[in-house]
Amino acid sequence: MSKDDPPLTPPAATIPGTPALARARAAALDELRRAPRAVSWRHDAMTAVLLLLAATVVALGMGAWLSIVEVHRLQGRWLPLLLLVAVQVVGVTAALAPGRRTMRWSAAALAVAAAIALPLGRGAGAPSTMPGFACSTSHLAVDLVPLALVLYFVRKFSVTTGRALLAGVAAAATGAMAGELSCGRGWSHVLIHHIGAGVAVAVACVLLARARAPRSYAP
Amino acid sequence: MFRGLLPFPALLRYKAIPITEPESDDALMARFCDGNEDAFVVLYDRYAPQLELFLRRFVRDRALAEDLLQTTFLSVVRARGRYTPHTGLRAWMYAIAANAARDALRRRGARPEQSYDPAMLCDLAAPPESDPTLTMSDPNVARAVDEALQQLPREQREAVLLHKMQGLSFPEIATALGTTVGAAKVRAHRGYQRLKVLLAAWENA
Numbered sequence: 253m254s255k256d257d258p259p260l261t262p263p264a265a266t267i268p269g270t271p272a273l274a275r276a277r278a279a280a281l282d283e284l285r286r287a288p289r290a291v292s293w294r295h296d297a298m299t300a301v302l303l304l305l306a307a308t309v310v311a312l313g314m315g316a317w318l319s320i321v322e323v324h325r326l327q328g329r330w331l332p333l334l335l336l337v338a339v340q341v342v343g344v345t346a347a348l349a350p351g352r353r354t355m356r357w358s359a360a361a362l363a364v365a366a367a368i369a370l371p372l373g374r375g376a377g378a379p380s381t382m383p384g385f386a387c388s389t390s391h392l393a394v395d396l397v398p399l400a401l402v403l404y405f406v407r408k409f410s411v412t413t414g415r416a417l418l419a420g421v422a423a424a425a426t427g428a429m430a431g432e433l434s435c436g437r438g439w440s441h442v443l444i445h446h447i448g449a450g451v452a453v454a455v456a457c458v459l460l461a462r463a464r465a466p467r468s469y470a471p
Numbered sequence: 472m473f474r475g476l477l478p479f480p481a482l483l484r485y486k487a488i489p490i491t492e493p494e495s496d497d498a499l500m501a502r503f504c505d506g507n508e509d510a511f512v513v514l515y516d517r518y519a520p521q522l523e524l525f526l527r528r529f530v531r532d533r534a535l536a537e538d539l540l541q542t543t544f545l546s547v548v549r550a551r552g553r554y555t556p557h558t559g560l561r562a563w564m565y566a567i568a569a570n571a572a573r574d575a576l577r578r579r580g581a582r583p584e585q586s587y588d589p590a591m592l593c594d595l596a597a598p599p600e601s602d603p604t605l606t607m608s609d610p611n612v613a614r615a616v617d618e619a620l621q622q623l624p625r626e627q628r629e630a631v632l633l634h635k636m637q638g639l640s641f642p643e644i645a646t647a648l649g650t651t652v653g654a655a656k657v658r659a660h661r662g663y664q665r666l667k668v669l670l671a672a673w674e675n676a
Binding site for chain 2: 270272273275276277279280281283284285287288289290291292293295296350351408409410412465466467468469470471
């Protein structure tokens, strides 16, 4: 057998109507009747991006209301914050778009750039009496809703590690933004307690996305 | 003016019977996306039998393959908004079927069943209409090929199955396996090389 030989069986219908074929067709037709109009992946991606941004605004608003988030920090940290917004938008879109390998690599590069820019922008930082893990815990708590949101969308299609990781990073960007506006510590703290928490959220997204069968196996 | 000269007047009444071209996949898909059931049924009848055959060969378990066929078409219906015409419908459907099969095997926590499914061996042994000279009509050869296929690494086995058994082109295989055309060719080439060695050993035995 070599690759130059013709296929062993023609791809034409070789199994006449079996009960299994009839059953699968009936189930698919039922599903089609339930949702006759197709939803474009662009619609899904746009909805996911808007919901994620809305969840971020609500989280930051609640933080400001509870006096955890300090809005005056916005002035000095607009560049990393802008980068984090880009990570959310591009990350979720790349995670939900079919194909588009280049977009996924761009989203990954953007996430790495953000992970480098966040500690670099801090320097030595200011001392704090709060324990370091308080930031990690807050980061994880803030990311819960965005994580649930991206998981809902990612599980609509075939889950791959790369896609789930990008979606998790996009969710983690919410916590990173809250961290940028509430914490004034130095680069090592950011690296361990903020970026570390973000990585944990991304890994959790992969594990949770793969734990159950997705709603569809479309690539 | 020559009407009276023609020996077969009936010929004048002859009109060419219009031969309707089968509707293209993309045209059917567009109607299916709008909720047209007839378009879906045509697509189903076009692809379901070959996908069932592929799934049986992939998972080597008839019951599981039947479940996976249903899962595949439920996925097709649910995710039809994700289909992009440049992908090619056949490759897209095979990608869904392969994803579903891989996930089912992963959840079962094992490689495909090693026991022989007689129905699957019949599929392998069936002499193709296009080339009755192929010796797969011999059940022993079919079994040897099947055993050899199972010894291939998963990626190579998938590429060989799609290329040799299902007749997909390399661009289609690349789409179905979510890789590049070059990588699909390399996987299939390595698979064939390994199969050659395994089958030569079987022949000599």
